[in-house]
Amino acid sequence: MSANGDAAAEVTDKMGNASLKNAEAAQRSRDAGWVEPVKYDYDTYNADGKEARDTLDPDAELPTWAANATKYEWKDEYGDVGPVSPELEAVLFGRETRVTEGKYREKLQEIPVTFESEAKIRPITKFQDAGLHPVMMTNIELCGYQLPTPIQAYCLPSILTGHDIIAVAQTGSGKTAAFFIPILSQLMGKAKKLAAPRPFFIGNADFDPIRDGVRAEPLVLVIAPTRELAIQIFDEARRLCYRTMLRPCVVYGGAPTREQLDDLRKGCDILIGTPGRLIDFIDRGHILSLGRVKFTIIDEADEMVSADWVEDMRKILTGGDNNEDSDHIFMMFSATFPKDARTLAKEYMATDHIRIRVGRAGSTHVNVEQNVVFVDEPQKRDALFDLLLSMPPSRTIIFVNNKKAADFLDDYLFNKGLPSTSIHSDRTQREREDALRAFKSGKAPILVATGVSARGLDVKNVMHVVNYDLPSTDHGGIQEYVHRIGRTARIGNKGLATSFFNDKNEDIAEDLVRIFLEAKQPVPDFLEQWKPEDENDLNFNDDSDEEVPEEDATPGATDDAWGGGTSAAAAAPEATPATGDWEPQPESAMAW
Numbered sequence: 001m002s003a004n005g006d007a008a009a010e011v012t013d014k015m016g017n018a019s020l021k022n023a024e025a026a027q028r029s030r031d032a033g034w035v036e037p038v039k040y041d042y043d044t045y046n047a048d049g050k051e052a053r054d055t056l057d058p059d060a061e062l063p064t065w066a067a068n069a070t071k072y073e074w075k076d077e078y079g080d081v082g083p084v085s086p087e088l089e090a091v092l093f094g095r096e097t098r099v100t101e102g103k104y105r106e107k108l109q110e111i112p113v114t115f116e117s118e119a120k121i122r123p124i125t126k127f128q129d130a131g132l133h134p135v136m137m138t139n140i141e142l143c144g145y146q147l148p149t150p151i152q153a154y155c156l157p158s159i160l161t162g163h164d165i166i167a168v169a170q171t172g173s174g175k176t177a178a179f180f181i182p183i184l185s186q187l188m189g190k191a192k193k194l195a196a197p198r199p200f201f202i203g204n205a206d207f208d209p210i211r212d213g214v215r216a217e218p219l220v221l222v223i224a225p226t227r228e229l230a231i232q233i234f235d236e237a238r239r240l241c242y243r244t245m246l247r248p249c250v251v252y253g254g255a256p257t258r259e260q261l262d263d264l265r266k267g268c269d270i271l272i273g274t275p276g277r278l279i280d281f282i283d284r285g286h287i288l289s290l291g292r293v294k295f296t297i298i299d300e301a302d303e304m305v306s307a308d309w310v311e312d313m314r315k316i317l318t319g320g321d322n323n324e325d326s327d328h329i330f331m332m333f334s335a336t337f338p339k340d341a342r343t344l345a346k347e348y349m350a351t352d353h354i355r356i357r358v359g360r361a362g363s364t365h366v367n368v369e370q371n372v373v374f375v376d377e378p379q380k381r382d383a384l385f386d387l388l389l390s391m392p393p394s395r396t397i398i399f400v401n402n403k404k405a406a407d408f409l410d411d412y413l414f415n416k417g418l419p420s421t422s423i424h425s426d427r428t429q430r431e432r433e434d435a436l437r438a439f440k441s442g443k444a445p446i447l448v449a450t451g452v453s454a455r456g457l458d459v460k461n462v463m464h465v466v467n468y469d470l471p472s473t474d475h476g477g478i479q480e481y482v483h484r485i486g487r488t489a490r491i492g493n494k495g496l497a498t499s500f501f502n503d504k505n506e507d508i509a510e511d512l513v514r515i516f517l518e519a520k521q522p523v524p525d526f527l528e529q530w531k532p533e534d535e536n537d538l539n540f541n542d543d544s545d546e547e548v549p550e551e552d553a554t555p556g557a558t559d560d561a562w563g564g565g566t567s568a569a570a571a572a573p574e575a576t577p578a579t580g581d582w583e584p585q586p587e588s589a590m591a592w
């Protein structure tokens with residue numbers, strides 16, 4: 001046999017061995033209880049345009065875009081509250097796919113809250129005490145929210161007094177509902193007066209969005225950094241707007257502009273979007289006007305005020321026909337808020353804004369058990385496979401640091417018979433939505449992701465987060481770590497985070513050790529050298545308030561974690577009259 005022949009035989013042998021090994025691995029995966037992986041149908045799902053589609057199986061079902069998800073559609077004859085829709089209720093509030101409160105919920109309630117405001121506010125202890133609209137109360141009940149979380153306890157009364165707000169609370173602690181409940185409750189019943197004219201389209205077979213549609217003139221604008229997060233916020237809005245005239249819409253890149261446009265033309269009171277697509281629409285003034293916006297909410301605000309987004313944010317907040325009246329309220333929410341970001345954030349806020357912080361900004365939750373194991377780079381793949389097989393199958397997110405690595409690892413796991421899929425910014429939006437759907441439904445309970453998915457994702461029963469690659473300090477660093485591991489242990493559930501560490505990760509070691517010590521997690525020997533001298537004095541640099549001018553610092557506010565403010569009164573909240581029954585807010589409180 002020629003040398004070439006030998007080489008070819010060797011390659012064939014290697015391939016044979018590899019497939020044998022993969023077959024063995026697949027068998028081990030089945031024995032461990034993982035479901036069979038399902039191949040993604042790229043041809044069907046990515047076929048673009050009618051011609052491409054015509055070549056495919058006509059029965060192949062294409063899922064709808066998340067932006068087109070069903071919502072409550074109001075009819076003029078409804079009066080004040082719309083009738084119940086059992087089918088829609090099942091879709092919106094079904095417990096099978098939604099995160100529900102876990103057994104360790106009381107741990108959420110124990111976290112100390114720092115509240116700074118010139119206004120006297122008393123946190124609520126029950127939703128019934130917040131003076132919410134009755135339809136909102138019913139929707140809260142349908143959501144299964146029995147008690148307000150700490151961030152909600154403070155945000156509800158604060159937002160009802162009409163202040164700008166910066167709110168920081170740990171991952172999975174209900175920040176989305178913390179802003180939507182009070183805002184939507186205030187708008188309920190007033191939507192008819194405030195909203196722009198609506199077209200008649202329900203049941204109107206002749207409805208033509210171009211001919212009959214209207215310009216979208218939302219009252220609420222929510223800006224989020226990623227498409228998946230925008231969709232998720234939209235889902236919460238669909239639930240909390242149920243049976244009301246308030247119509248939520250979501251716009252994000254990668255999905256057909258035309259369909260989002262047609263939806264906007266049916267009327268939009270609550271607009272959620274990612275910056276790029278929002279700007280597209282703002283640039284077309286006949287499609288979207290921000291002139292009526294009363295509430296602007298910036299989610300994951302520390303990310304959105306960073307240099308990466310500065311230009312986009314400027315365009316959105318000042319580039320169109322924005323409502324510049326003083327009654328326009330701004331709010332910022334995040335689980336992390338480093339000092340620099342806080343300083344930038346203040347530029348968007350009124351001087352009398354309220355600051356609410358649950359725990360230390362950027363701390364992790366005790367409900368997450370955090371582990372770190374030393375694994376040399378070449379051993380990581382095998383270590384991951386062994387790790388996945390060493391515990392009962394459960395929804396797992398594996399974070400890597402780049403798109404190539406995500407594809408590569410997804411293929412590796414898939415070839416080993418594990419039910420994986422992946423999500424990152426090089427995948428088409430169709431693929432991203434399908435990946436998430438497969439992950440949520442359990443068809444692909446292993447999701448390989450880049451940092452794009454670190455923030456906000458709220459998926460039921462994510463039991464394990466693996467940092468296959470730890471984030472480097474110049475790409476997200478410890479903040480990203482906090483968001484990543486926050487995909488598990490949401491709202492009183494427990495979860496596990498495992499991070500692979502080796503010499504490449506030394507840059508994050510010190511921050512990681514501090515986070516472990518703060519959360520009372522065991523620090524392994526190989527990280528000992530990064531422990532601070534005094535383990536009881538964890539000086540989180542970004543939690544200090546050094547730039548506060550001395551004359552502004554209030555006594556007792558020395559450990560204020562806000563990056564300062566002109567009059568940071570570290571005030572103990574005081575009483576607001578709590579109404580048990582719904583009473584419309586006085587006009588002065590509504591300010592419009």
Ligand SMILES: Nc1ncnc2c1ncn2[C@@H]1O[C@H](COP(=O)(O)OP(=O)(O)OP(=O)(O)O)[C@@H](O)[C@H]1O
Pocket residue numbers: 098099100101144145146147148149152169170171172173174175176177334335455456457458486490491
């Ligand atoms: N009061 C409540 N009681 C029970 N569950 C709640 C309550 N409020 C919100 N939730 C649920 O908690 C989950 C987490 O909420 P949400 O996604 O708003 O968290 P978050 O604080 O924004 O987290 P992250 O910082 O990771 O984005 C959601 O599934 C939501 O439906």
